Amino acid sequence: EAEVAQSPRYKITEKSQAVAFWCDPISGHATLYWYRQILGQGPELLVQFQDESVVDDSQLPKDRFSAERLKGVDSTLKIQPAELGDSAMYLCASSLQPGDRGQEQYFGPGTRLTVT
Amino acid sequence: GNSVTQMEGPVTLSEEAFLTINCTYTATGYPSLFWYVQYPGEGLQLLLKATKADDKGSNKGFEATYRKETTSFHLEKGSVQVSDSAVYFCANGGATNKLIFGTGTLLAVQP
Numbered sequence: 602e603a604e605v606a607q608s609p610r611y612k613i614t615e616k617s618q619a620v621a622f623w624c625d626p627i628s629g630h631a632t633l634y635w636y637r638q639i640l641g642q643g644p645e646l647l648v649q650f651q652d653e654s655v656v657d658d659s660q661l662p663k664d665r666f667s668a669e670r671l672k673g674v675d676s677t678l679k680i681q682p683a684e685l686g687d688s689a690m691y692l693c694a695s696s697l698q699p700g701d702r703g704q705e706q707y708f709g710p711g712t713r714l715t716v717t
Numbered sequence: 718g719n720s721v722t723q724m725e726g727p728v729t730l731s732e733e734a735f736l737t738i739n740c741t742y743t744a745t746g747y748p749s750l751f752w753y754v755q756y757p758g759e760g761l762q763l764l765l766k767a768t769k770a771d772d773k774g775s776n777k778g779f780e781a782t783y784r785k786e787t788t789s790f791h792l793e794k795g796s797v798q799v800s801d802s803a804v805y806f807c808a809n810g811g812a813t814n815k816l817i818f819g820t821g822t823l824l825a826v827q828p
Contacts, residue, residue: 643820
C-alpha cells in the first residue's frame, strides 16, 4: 500500500540553527500539505501545494519558515533560525486533488522536532 | 469562520463499553466532516467521514452522523476493544477540504 514518506523521523537542533524536513507524497497525488502539531493539540495547516504552486500559506510564519515543491512531487520544509517554540511534530499529507468535498488526506508518520 | 470543538480527554473505558466522543462545529455553508485516528507511533489515518447533513459515516464499528440542526458529528462505538486505544481527532473540512482539527481525545481501553 502506498504511503507518504517523511524524513527524518526525529530531529534535535539548537535554537538559531537551520533545520529541514523532507516529504514524498503518494505517487500521483497533486496536492501536498504541511501541518504542525504541537503536543496536546490538533494539527494546524502551515502550507498547501497544488502541484508546484503554493495555494495556501496563510498560517506559515514566513519570516523563518519556507517550503518548496520544485517539481511538483516531493517537498521540503525549512526553518531558519529555529526557535524553542518550534518544537512540535511536523506532518506531511497528500491527496489526489484539492477542493473535492470529503476527499481523504493521507498522512505521513511525521518528524518530531526538538529545539534546545 | 470554520472551527471544531471536541470533547477533552482522556477517556478511559473498560473493554466492551460504549464510546461517545463529542464533536461540534461552526461553519459558513455546509462543511465536510471527518474523524481521524492516530494510533501510538503512527500517522493520522482517516476513520470515517460525512459530506452532507444526515449522512452517517462508519468504519471498524465506529459511526458518526452529520447533524445540521445541532451542528454535531459525535463519534460512537457500541463495544470498544483494547486495540481502539488511540487519539481521535474531529476535523472540519469546510467547503474546500481545508482541514481544521480539534484538539484530539485520547481513548484508553482497559482489558
